[in-house]
Amino acid sequence: MTTLTHALGDSATMVARQLRHMQRYPSLTLTLMGMPIVFLLLFVYVFGGAMGAEGASGNRSDYANYIAPGIMLITVASAAQGTAISVAMDMTEGIVARFRTMAIARVSVLSGHVVGSLIQAMLAVAVVTAVAVLIGFRPSAGPAEWLAAFGLLALVSFALTWLSVALGLVANNVESASNLPLPLVFLPFLGSGFVPTETLPAGVRWFAEYQPFTPVIETLRGLLLGTEIGSSGIQALAWCAAIALASYLWARKLYNRDPAV
Amino acid sequence: MTQHTPGTAVAATGLRKSYGDHVVLDGVDLDIPAGTVFSLLGPNGAGKTTVVKILSTLIGADGGRASVLGHDVATESEAVRAAIGVTGQYSAVDGLLTGRENLMLMARLHRLGRTDAKRRAAELLERFDLVEAAGRPAATYSGGMRRRLDLAMTLVGRPRLIFLDEPTTGLDPRSRRDMWQITRDLVADGVTVFLTTQYLEEADQLADRIAVLDHGSIVAQGTAAELKRRVPGSHVRLRFTEAPSLESAARVLGGEADTEALTLKVPGNGGVASLRELLGRLDTESILPEELSVQTPDLDDVFLALTGHRSADDNARKANR
Numbered sequence: 409m410t411t412l413t414h415a416l417g418d419s420a421t422m423v424a425r426q427l428r429h430m431q432r433y434p435s436l437t438l439t440l441m442g443m444p445i446v447f448l449l450l451f452v453y454v455f456g457g458a459m460g461a462e463g464a465s466g467n468r469s470d471y472a473n474y475i476a477p478g479i480m481l482i483t484v485a486s487a488a489q490g491t492a493i494s495v496a497m498d499m500t501e502g503i504v505a506r507f508r509t510m511a512i513a514r515v516s517v518l519s520g521h522v523v524g525s526l527i528q529a530m531l532a533v534a535v536v537t538a539v540a541v542l543i544g545f546r547p548s549a550g551p552a553e554w555l556a557a558f559g560l561l562a563l564v565s566f567a568l569t570w571l572s573v574a575l576g577l578v579a580n581n582v583e584s585a586s587n588l589p590l591p592l593v594f595l596p597f598l599g600s601g602f603v604p605t606e607t608l609p610a611g612v613r614w615f616a617e618y619q620p621f622t623p624v625i626e627t628l629r630g631l632l633l634g635t636e637i638g639s640s641g642i643q644a645l646a647w648c649a650a651i652a653l654a655s656y657l658w659a660r661k662l663y664n665r666d667p668a669v
Numbered sequence: 670m671t672q673h674t675p676g677t678a679v680a681a682t683g684l685r686k687s688y689g690d691h692v693v694l695d696g697v698d699l700d701i702p703a704g705t706v707f708s709l710l711g712p713n714g715a716g717k718t719t720v721v722k723i724l725s726t727l728i729g730a731d732g733g734r735a736s737v738l739g740h741d742v743a744t745e746s747e748a749v750r751a752a753i754g755v756t757g758q759y760s761a762v763d764g765l766l767t768g769r770e771n772l773m774l775m776a777r778l779h780r781l782g783r784t785d786a787k788r789r790a791a792e793l794l795e796r797f798d799l800v801e802a803a804g805r806p807a808a809t810y811s812g813g814m815r816r817r818l819d820l821a822m823t824l825v826g827r828p829r830l831i832f833l834d835e836p837t838t839g840l841d842p843r844s845r846r847d848m849w850q851i852t853r854d855l856v857a858d859g860v861t862v863f864l865t866t867q868y869l870e871e872a873d874q875l876a877d878r879i880a881v882l883d884h885g886s887i888v889a890q891g892t893a894a895e896l897k898r899r900v901p902g903s904h905v906r907l908r909f910t911e912a913p914s915l916e917s918a919a920r921v922l923g924g925e926a927d928t929e930a931l932t933l934k935v936p937g938n939g940g941v942a943s944l945r946e947l948l949g950r951l952d953t954e955s956i957l958p959e960e961l962s963v964q965t966p967d968l969d970d971v972f973l974a975l976t977g978h979r980s981a982d983d984n985a986r987k988a989n990r
């Protein structure tokens with residue numbers, strides 16, 4: 409039992425450390441929020457007319473509604489990219505070598521990053537959603553649906569953050585740590601995030617229909633805009649659980665190997 | 670709380686470590702009594718940090734055994750970690766946190782309550798002369814301040830054995846002396862200190878026992894006095910502008926002449942009386958040296974005496990390999 413209390417206590421200490429870092433170095437958080445906002449504005453104002461979703465061509469608000477879930481997911485993925493960068497940066501710091509020689513719960517160094525990033529990601533999602541609403545996003549969701557949507561985003565964020573922690577550990581420098589998670593940011597484009605999958609070329613369509621982000625986007629869309637969810641909800645949860653578990657085990661294994669420096 | 674049963678702080682036999690086919694440690698044996706200062710002396714690349722990393726559970730050895738304060742480093746690493754403090758060669762402070770926050774972080778990780786943590790942090794800031802800088806991010810600290818903070822963080826949990834890996838490399842003479850004083854105070858409290866250094870003088874000043882590490886093996890062990898007996902003493906070095914003066918000086922004083930560099934090495938401790946006598950003898954022969962300097966044995970001389978090669982040649986050889 410005390411092992412668990414120690415693990416929780418040490419993790420809380422590490423989360424506090426991460427939050428301090430974010431507060432001292434806010435530009436990373438701002439950059440992470442910036443990218444999805446730029447995508448949002450670009451798609452709604454520049455491509456919105458041309459790429460309008462079926463039956464919604466030309467209507468800015470309808471297109472904002474269509475892409476908002478994808479943009480929210482990009483926000484979460486972009487925050488995860490930040491995690492990989494900060495983990496890789498942290499591993500080059502002597503302080504982590506110090507943590508390794510201390511009698512603390514080993515996983516706390518990683519869980520501090522995960523929980524810190526989760527908080528950062530949810531903040532970013534809130535800001536980006538607010539911007540989306542400002543430019544025409546009109547969700548029909550009630551409080552319960554909002555809660556479920558944010559709960560799902562938190563789960564996705566949790567899974568992607570563990571994945572990014574592992575990517576940050578496996579990268580041998582900060583630059584590759586920032587590149588490795590990039591595909592996560594672009595996956596929503598190869599799903600139903602910006603155009604319906606039926607409109608995609610055959611090969612891409614097949615990929616789009618089976619990749620993990622599509623059921624997540626469909627579920628978010630269902631919760632926020634009242635479209636059909638079907639089996640997407642359960643698929644989304646299963647993907648999150650699988651990614652989180654596999655990534656956690658991978659990250660833990662990477663952290664426990666002998667450090668290279 | 671620092672009461673030790675007289676015993677062994679570190680015992681290691683046959684430690685081996687390689688990276689690829691580069692053998693870094695080739696069978697290192699150590700036996701360090703509790704409550705003493707032990708110094709591992711060696712040039713760049715000798716394997717000092719590797720020894721510290723193995724003993725502090727940061728990396729595993731490929732062969733051999735080691736125990737720290739009675740716990741095996743490989744199988745009881747948690748118990749080892751609970752009893753040691755490590756100040757690594759490279760700064761291990763969190764640059765984005767302030768000095769006080771760094772200490773609070775350590776205190777929380779040692780599971781002190783909030784009040785105790787605050788008290789401990791304040792105490793250490795005071796002791797390491799960091800009170801004024803306590804509210805600034807550690808990234809803004811000077812090298813000496815950062816070293817002090819680093820060591821203060823190591824001490825938060827009152828470890829019984831601390832590792833100091835080259836604690837004074839890169840520090841100015843004053844900060845170096847401060848660091849020495851801090852180390853002496855720790856020893857007075859009964860802490861065992863495992864110190865690595867490249868400077869014979871530092872080992873001489875602080876250590877009860879010194880081991881000289883070269884190429885991953887220990888080539889000599891003993892007290893500073895014992896080691897120095899095996900090293901040629903200090904000498905006076907004279908430089909001349911022309912070969913005839915060098916030759917006549919060598920005739921008068923003896924010593925070792927270098928006809929290329931036009932220098933003469935005369936054994937002697939460089940005391941005022943012996944220098945006056947030496948200059949007097951040159952004067953009566955009307956020989957005027959261009960330059961005079963007194964050389965005390967440094968790590969290179971220790972190396973030459975103990976291993977038969979100079980550490981610098983050695984690094985060059987390694988680079989060619």
Ligand SMILES: Nc1ncnc2c1ncn2[C@@H]1O[C@H](COP(=O)(O)OP(=O)(O)OP(=O)(O)O)[C@@H](O)[C@H]1O
Pocket residue numbers: 668669688691693711712713714715716717718719720758867
């Ligand atoms: N992770 C590693 N991978 C490959 N080689 C390594 C690694 N760590 C250390 N070495 C090599 O092992 C040798 C010993 O390194 P170590 O850091 O222990 O030396 P040191 O005595 O501490 O030197 P210094 O005085 O420069 O700190 C060096 O030649 C170094 O290049």
Ligand SMILES: [Mg+2]
Pocket residue numbers: 717718719758834835
């Ligand atoms: Mg070293």
